[in-house]
Amino acid sequence: MKSAKGFPRSHTIVALLQDHPGVLHRAVSLLRRRGYNIASLAVGRSEVEGVSRMTLVVEEEDVEQVVKQLNRLVEVLQVDDVTHDPTIEREVILVKVAAGGNMQSIVSVALGYGAAIADVGMGTMLLELSGSPAKVEGFLQRLSPFGILEATRTGRIAMVRGRATHSASELMSDLITSTPIPQSPEQWLSQADGINGTT
Amino acid sequence: MTLSTRTAAAKEPGADGSRTGAQLICEALVREGVEIMFGIPGGAIMPFYHAMWEYRAQLRHVLCRHEQGAGHAAEGYARTTGRVGVCVATSGPGATNLVTPLADAWMDSTPIIAITGQVSSLALGTDAFQETDITGITVPITKHNYLVQNVEDIPYVVKEAFYLARSGRPGPVLIDVTKDAQQARSIPRWDRPLSLPRHKSVGLLDRGAVERATALLVGAKRPLIMAGNGVIQSGGASELRAFAERTGIPVITTLHGKGAFPESHELSLGMSGMHGWVHVNRAIQECDVLFNIGGRFDDRVTGKVSTFAPRAQIIHVDIDPSEIGKVVPTAIGIRGDARATLTCMLELAPASNHDAWLARIRDIQREHEPHQAYRRRPDTPTLMPHDVFASLDRAFHKRSGYRVVTDVGQHQMWAAQLIEWGRPRSHITSGGAGTMGFSIPAALGAALAFPGETIWVIVGDGGFQMTNQEIATMVQEDVRNVKIAVINNGYLGMVRQWQELFEGARYSGTKLSGPDITLLAEAYGVRGIKVERPEDADQAIESAWSQDGLVVIDFRVEREANVFPIVPAGKSISEMMVTATANA
Numbered sequence: 001m002k003s004a005k006g007f008p009r010s011h012t013i014v015a016l017l018q019d020h021p022g023v024l025h026r027a028v029s030l031l032r033r034r035g036y037n038i039a040s041l042a043v044g045r046s047e048v049e050g051v052s053r054m055t056l057v058v059e060e061e062d063v064e065q066v067v068k069q070l071n072r073l074v075e076v077l078q079v080d081d082v083t084h085d086p087t088i089e090r091e092v093i094l095v096k097v098a099a100g101g102n103m104q105s106i107v108s109v110a111l112g113y114g115a116a117i118a119d120v121g122m123g124t125m126l127l128e129l130s131g132s133p134a135k136v137e138g139f140l141q142r143l144s145p146f147g148i149l150e151a152t153r154t155g156r157i158a159m160v161r162g163r164a165t166h167s168a169s170e171l172m173s174d175l176i177t178s179t180p181i182p183q184s185p186e187q188w189l190s191q192a193d194g195i196n197g198t199t
Numbered sequence: 200m201t202l203s204t205r206t207a208a209a210k211e212p213g214a215d216g217s218r219t220g221a222q223l224i225c226e227a228l229v230r231e232g233v234e235i236m237f238g239i240p241g242g243a244i245m246p247f248y249h250a251m252w253e254y255r256a257q258l259r260h261v262l263c264r265h266e267q268g269a270g271h272a273a274e275g276y277a278r279t280t281g282r283v284g285v286c287v288a289t290s291g292p293g294a295t296n297l298v299t300p301l302a303d304a305w306m307d308s309t310p311i312i313a314i315t316g317q318v319s320s321l322a323l324g325t326d327a328f329q330e331t332d333i334t335g336i337t338v339p340i341t342k343h344n345y346l347v348q349n350v351e352d353i354p355y356v357v358k359e360a361f362y363l364a365r366s367g368r369p370g371p372v373l374i375d376v377t378k379d380a381q382q383a384r385s386i387p388r389w390d391r392p393l394s395l396p397r398h399k400s401v402g403l404l405d406r407g408a409v410e411r412a413t414a415l416l417v418g419a420k421r422p423l424i425m426a427g428n429g430v431i432q433s434g435g436a437s438e439l440r441a442f443a444e445r446t447g448i449p450v451i452t453t454l455h456g457k458g459a460f461p462e463s464h465e466l467s468l469g470m471s472g473m474h475g476w477v478h479v480n481r482a483i484q485e486c487d488v489l490f491n492i493g494g495r496f497d498d499r500v501t502g503k504v505s506t507f508a509p510r511a512q513i514i515h516v517d518i519d520p521s522e523i524g525k526v527v528p529t530a531i532g533i534r535g536d537a538r539a540t541l542t543c544m545l546e547l548a549p550a551s552n553h554d555a556w557l558a559r560i561r562d563i564q565r566e567h568e569p570h571q572a573y574r575r576r577p578d579t580p581t582l583m584p585h586d587v588f589a590s591l592d593r594a595f596h597k598r599s600g601y602r603v604v605t606d607v608g609q610h611q612m613w614a615a616q617l618i619e620w621g622r623p624r625s626h627i628t629s630g631g632a633g634t635m636g637f638s639i640p641a642a643l644g645a646a647l648a649f650p651g652e653t654i655w656v657i658v659g660d661g662g663f664q665m666t667n668q669e670i671a672t673m674v675q676e677d678v679r680n681v682k683i684a685v686i687n688n689g690y691l692g693m694v695r696q697w698q699e700l701f702e703g704a705r706y707s708g709t710k711l712s713g714p715d716i717t718l719l720a721e722a723y724g725v726r727g728i729k730v731e732r733p734e735d736a737d738q739a740i741e742s743a744w745s746q747d748g749l750v751v752i753d754f755r756v757e758r759e760a761n762v763f764p765i766v767p768a769g770k771s772i773s774e775m776m777v778t779a780t781a782n783a
Contacts, residue, residue, distance in 0.1 A: 018396075022334065022346070029338050068521035074343045074363060077396050171396065185543040188535075189406040 010039065011063045011083045012158050013056040016046060016168050018075040027054070027076065030069050036060050040091075040155035048168035051077065055157045077171040086161045092130045092154040094118065095140065098147035099125040106146055113139045124149060217384040220350035220376065221250035224314065227357035228258060230389070233285050235259045235276065235647055236314075237269040241289025242329060244316025246381035261647065261676055264668040266293050268640035270300020271666070273311045275644030277304075278627045279602055281434070283364050284311040284644060290318055291329030294375070295336065299634060301371045302340040306631025307455065308428060310369035312360055319379045320348040334375050342370035350383040355391045362393055368519040369432060404535045404543060412490070412514045412531045413547040419488035421556045422448045423511075425471065425500075428455035428630075429493020429518060431623045435538030436460065439492070442545045447552035449560060451479050453494045454615055457626040462619045468560060472500040473766045474612040476571070477783040478564035480764075480772040483508050485559075490514045493537035496526035497631065506771035516540045570777050572763035573617065582733050584610070584686055584756045588617035590736035591657070591684065594744060595619075601653045602627065602645055606638035606662035608693040610686040612762045614657050636665030639683065643669050646678045653680050653744060660687040660713050670723045673749055682743045683751045685716055688758045696761045697768075700779060720751035731755045 017023045024043060031038060039057040046053040058066070063081055070079045099106055100123055110117060110127050113135065119126035129139050133156055140151065212218050218226070224247055228236070238260060240248040251260055263269040266288040273284030288294050294315040304311045318327040334346045343363050345356050353376070360372040416422050430439050436459050443450050443466050450460045451468045460467055471479045483489065489511040494500065496515075501507040504526060512530035515523050516537060523532035533540060568574065573585040595601060595618060603618070605611045605628040620626050627645065629637035638658045646654045663685050673681055695709040717727030730739045730752060743750035764775040764783060775783040 022338075025335065026338055033339055065521070065525060068525075072519065072521050074395065185546045188404045188539045189409060189543055 009061060010057060010059050011081055012087070012089070012156065013058065013063065013067060013070075013079060014082050014158055014160075015054045015056065015070060015079040016077040016171060017043075017052045017054055018077065019045065019050050019052045020075050023052075023073075023075045024054075026073050027056075027070060030066055030073075031056075031058065034066065036063075036066065040153075042155035042157045046168045048172055051168040051172060053168070055155070057156050077168070082158055082160055087158045088161060089132055089156050089158045090130055091133055091136045091156050092128070093136050093139070094126060094128055094152050095143060095148060096124050096126045096150040097143050098149055099123060102146060106143070109139075109142050113142070115139065213384060216386045218387060219246065219250060219382060219384055220353050221246040221381040222253070223350065223353040223385065223387050224357065224376065224381070225250050225254040225258060226387070227354055228285065229254065231283070231357065231361045233258060233283070235261065236285035236287055237261045237263050237272040237276075237644065238287025238314075239263055239266055239269060239289070239293060240287075241291075241293045241316065243290035243318055243378045244287060244293070244314075244381075246378060247287070247314070247316065247376070260287075261643070261672065263640065263643075263672050265666070266296030267299050267636065268643070268666055268669040268672065270297045270311070270313065271303070271634075271637050271640035272644035272647075272669070272672075273313075274300055274304050274307075274309045274637075275604060275627060275641030276648045277309050277311050277644070278307075278641070279624050279645040280648045281432070281624065282310075283361055284309070285314065286311060287314045289316045289329065290333070291331045293329075294333035295331055297333075297373075298336060298340070299632075301337055301373065303629055303632040303634045303637065304371040305340040305342075307629065308369050308432065309371065310364040311371045312364055313371065313373040315373065315375045316381070317346065317375045317377045320377045321379070323348075323377070333373065337373050340371070341373050344373040345375065347374060347376045347380050350380050350385040351388075353380070353385075354387050354389050358391075359393060359395070362395070402534070404540060405533060408531055408533045409535075409540065409543050410547060412516075412533060413544045415512065415531065416448065416488050416490050416514060416544075417446050417548050417551050419486075420553075421486045421559075422446075422488045422490065422553060423482055423486040424448050424450045425453065425483075425489060425491045425494055426450055426456040426459040427453045427491065427494020429516075429537040430456060430459035430541075431493075433493065433518075433536050433538035434623075435493075435536075435541050436623045438538055438541035438545060440464070442541050442548065445545060445550050446548050447554065447557070448490075449482065449553070449557050451475075451482065453497070453500055454628065455630045456494060457615060457620040458623045459493075461621040463621060466557070468564075470615055472497075472772065473502065473768075474616065474762055474764065475772075476564070476616070477567040477764055477775055477777065478560055480766070480775060481563045482560045484510070484773050486511050488512050488514065490516075492516045492541065493518075495522045498526075501526060502766045502772035502774075503770055506773065567777070567783055570781070570783070572761070572778055579757075580732065581757045582731055582736065582755060584613055584688070584754075584760045585617055586733040587684065587686060587730075587736050587754045587756060588613050590740050591655070592618045593737065594740045598653075598744070600651065601625070601655060602649065603655045603657060604628065604638045604642045604645060606656075606658040607633045607635045608659045608662065608691070609688075609696060609760075609762050610657050610659045610692075612693075613686070616762075635659075635662040638662060639666045640669040640672075642681050642683075643673055643676075643678065646673070646681045647676070650680060653682060656681060656683040658683065658685055659692060660685055660689065660716070661691045661711055663687075663716070664711075664713055667719070670720075670725065670749065670751070674724050679748045681749050683749070684740075685751065685753050686756055687713075687716065687753050688756050688760070689713070690758060692760075693762070695759070696765075699759070699761070700765070700776070701767060716751060716753035723749075725749035725751060728752045729755065
């Protein structure tokens with residue numbers, strides 16, 4: 001979805017955080033400060049002990065400054081706005097629908113979407129689906145005529161396709177342990193990444 | 200229990216080599232080179248105060264009258280020395296009183312550490328007596344903070360906190376320690392190495408960007424250097440001077456850049472922004488390359504951003520990458536230490552001059568200076584504020600070995616405009632946060648850091664009434680080298696000025712009464728001088744300076760004097776009012 005200015009209205013941000021108490025508060029506080037609403041937030045352990053991976057969806061046009069400020073937090077190892085990257089995005093939904101004589105129709109919708117029947121109760125069915133946000137949205141719409149009693153979603157998780165660009169182990173092995181300060185111009189200058197023209 | 204067992208000094212480790220958490224904090228502070236801290240005790244921080252007594256030969260504690268004063272004193276110490284200032288408070292209201300100085304230090308990138316006591320870990324979250332979630336409260340105004348519940352964590356946390364406070368872009372760090380963690384014993388491990396993500400440290404400079412920036416700047420027709428706080432914080436003032444002299448590029452400063460470049464220098468133009476001189480803001484609007492080194496394009500500097508430096512390609516050097524491109528689009532952004540960047544640029548830059556451009560700016564200056572508000576003295580026996588600043592400037596020219604702390608408001612701008620600043624860390628003020636009440640406690644910190652120098656406070660009667668209680672702290676600590684000049688106009692003057700100029704002179708909530716300041720000074724046991732006539736100002740300042748002891752001078756100035764020029768809030772820096780009725 002594009003706004004009048006041509007920026008996407010929704011941004012997906014992926015971050016690696018040290019798994020410390022309060023780190024989520026610090027990250028979310030930067031969005032709250034600007035009055036940004038978080039559309040979804042999913043956070044859990046990554047492949048490396050002590051590092052969490054977070055996927056954040058923010059419905060705002062300009063998140064560049066927020067991404068930079070997130071990067072400034074001590075416990076944030078890496079932050080990327082992956083909105084324009086080729087990503088796989090998934091959500092899990094649990095949905096409880098009213099099921100009477102229409103049970104067969106519900107089952108056929110579930111099969112069509114590849115959803116699992118997690119539980120069948122007295123007059124209810126509990127379905128489980130994992131899929132892209134669009135698929136999950138479509139599934140919900142398709143179920144709504146039956147009567148949705150309850151629905152809960154995990155929030156989006158995203159991963160960039162192809163070679164890993166967000167390796168937690170690499171980041172964790174690159175910690176400051178001592179801080180030699182260069183003295184001469186030769187020592188200061190390198191071919192290191194700079195921050196060039198933002199225009 | 201006998202008295203001796205109750206008060207037994209426990210500095211020596213126990214038989215097993217263990218120490219209390221409170222002792223470990225003291226030990227860690229000594230290891231970080233801390234010599235002085237400012238604070239107020241209370242229930243949850245009492246174990247630390249108990250241990251502090253054993254370390255009193257190495258760690259001086261200054262008892263302040265309000266935690267806000269303790270925080271600003273730590274800032275004053277940090278800003279004048281470049282070292283980390285330390286303040287201490289108890290839980291609850293003690294900790295919340297530190298919120299203002301922490302926010303102030305955050306906005307002005309001042310390295311301070313706040314150590315606060317917290318209720319026992321078992322009572323956390325129960326609304327216990329004097330419990331406040333200070334780590335939650337201070338998340339947006341600290342570089343980082345810690346809630347320490349385990350005594351084992353103390354040595355590492357203090358080490359990391361000091362590293363964070365002074366590395367990269369300096370700033371405040373808070374360490375909240377539960378009472379039980381202060382009391383528990385542990386065998387300390389001091390050798391645990393730092394473990395922080397690498398990109399938080401200042402990396403090496405991007406050679407390509409530094410080369411391109413140097414070529415763009417030196418090759419420009421109308422280049423301008425804008426020096427900010429980063430030049431002072433990095434210790435780069437002499438590199439800046441060498442670079443400016445080698446390239447012949449004129450230099451302007453921000454408020455916090457005052458002292459980064461001597462204002463007596465032929466290449467110095469002065470301060471820009473809301474209350475900058477006309478020729479300085481005109482130079483920004485005419486320049487073709489603007490080189491901002493260590494400043495953050497505060498809105499008081501840029502005015503309306505879309506009209507700021509319209510002809511310029513902007514080069515921005517900042518130690519904090521999140522500042523680059525935040526306010527203005529940059530042609531070249533360099534993440535780097537200001538001194539390191541200047542050192543490299545100095546090597547790369549060919550000797551050059553920009554005399555024609557400098558002459559053009561001086562022409563603008565000559566055109567506008569006669570119309571500047573303070574050029575002529577109105578024919579009145581009333582003491583004008585600029586009489587006082589002229590007297591102060593004369594006194595400062597006669598001496599060295601002084602620093603000046605200003606508060607917030609009209610007097611702060613008059614001081615910035617009318618005193619010729621020369622040395623790094625000699626002009627201390629609250630810039631980003633604009634904290635009234637900053638100056639007197641900050642001067643306490645500066646005075647204890649530099650007992651051989653004279654610390655002048657310039658403060659309005661509004662700010663004076665916010666934190667003058669710290670004069671009592673100075674008296675108790677036998678501080679004798681602080682001289683306080685109160686620019687007393689009986690108003691919250693800057694707000695009154697805005698009301699006069701922009702709100703039809705509706706002086707809503709700005710008229711201010713106060714005590715007789717000389718009598719109040721005497722009540723504190725210090726000398727008070729009242730000055731009501733222009734001809735008495737020089738003598739009062741000389742007398743205060745030569746006196747061995749604290750002096751408060753009550754300058755009763757014209758009540759409705761204004762700061763000019765002024766760029767109305769939200770307007771372009773091209774639109775400067777030079778009097779209440781005339782624009783430049």
